Amino acid sequence: EAGVTQSPTHLIKTRGQQVTLRCSPISGHTSVYWYQQALGLGLQFLLWYDEGEERNRGNFPPRFSGRQFPNYSSELNVNALELEDSALYLCASSFRGNTIYFGEGSWLTVV
Amino acid sequence: AQSVTQLGSHVSVSEGALVLLRCNYSSSVPPYLFWYVQYPNQGLQLLLKYTSAATLVKGINGFEAEFKKSETSFHLTKPSAHMSDAAEYFCAVSDHDDKIIFGKGTRLHILP
Numbered sequence: 001e002a003g004v005t006q007s008p009t010h011l012i013k014t015r016g017q018q019v020t021l022r023c024s025p026i027s028g029h030t031s032v033y034w035y036q037q038a039l040g041l042g043l044q045f046l047l048w049y050d051e052g053e054e055r056n057r058g059n060f061p062p063r064f065s066g067r068q069f070p071n072y073s074s075e076l077n078v079n080a081l082e083l084e085d086s087a088l089y090l091c092a093s094s095f096r097g098n099t100i101y102f103g104e105g106s107w108l109t110v111v
Numbered sequence: 112a113q114s115v116t117q118l119g120s121h122v123s124v125s126e127g128a129l130v131l132l133r134c135n136y137s138s139s140v141p142p143y144l145f146w147y148v149q150y151p152n153q154g155l156q157l158l159l160k161y162t163s164a165a166t167l168v169k170g171i172n173g174f175e176a177e178f179k180k181s182e183t184s185f186h187l188t189k190p191s192a193h194m195s196d197a198a199e200y201f202c203a204v205s206d207h208d209d210k211i212i213f214g215k216g217t218r219l220h221i222l223p
Binding site for chain 1: 145147153154155156157160201210211212213214215216
């Protein structure tokens with residue numbers, strides 16, 4: 001069975017640009033979580049989607065947004081990129097609040 | 112709101128020695144507790160989880176953790192460290208219906 005898959009794995013963007021990261025959850029999982037792992041800051045919760053709805057949001061500005069599609073896959077969008085947005089973005093999925101399983105992440109570098 | 116504190120951002124132990132990584136949590140309800148491990152350049156992998164069954168939880172790779180409600184702790188241990196255990200370890204808490212909150216992580220170094 002396939003795990004959580006994320007794309008792209010690595011990307012480089014220029015300050016001010018926009019980026020879209022994609023995540024496919026484990027089959028049967030309805031919840032998708034997004035976390036940011038920046039150097040020295042640990043794992044920061046970004047967004048939680050369940051059954052297509054945004055259930056919770058971390059302490060990030062509105063330029064971080066996302067959505068969940070009917071097939072439970074998800075996108076994370078970041079507008080007006082800043083240098084400090086450089087990080088590993090991790091997607092995870094779960095079924096009804098049980099154990100979450102992580103993807104390998106998308107490495108974003110903003111220059 | 113729940114929170115997690117991991118004591119020590121870096122821990123070094125000699126190969127063959129006891130591994131002890133500390134985690135304290137706060138939660139308004141009996142929590143679910145997790146330990147995840149992250150090897151270099153990889154995502155997070157579940158080591159073990161506590162869901163209000165046995166207080167001593169055994170995980171993969173010889174790790175275990177004990178839930179102590181009186182101390183609000185969920186420390187991770189392994190009797191004998193191996194070089195392959197070098198990684199970053201994250202403790203996490205969930206109050207079942209909400210998001211999972213992670214600690215800042217502890218990087219484990221294994222000394223030959």
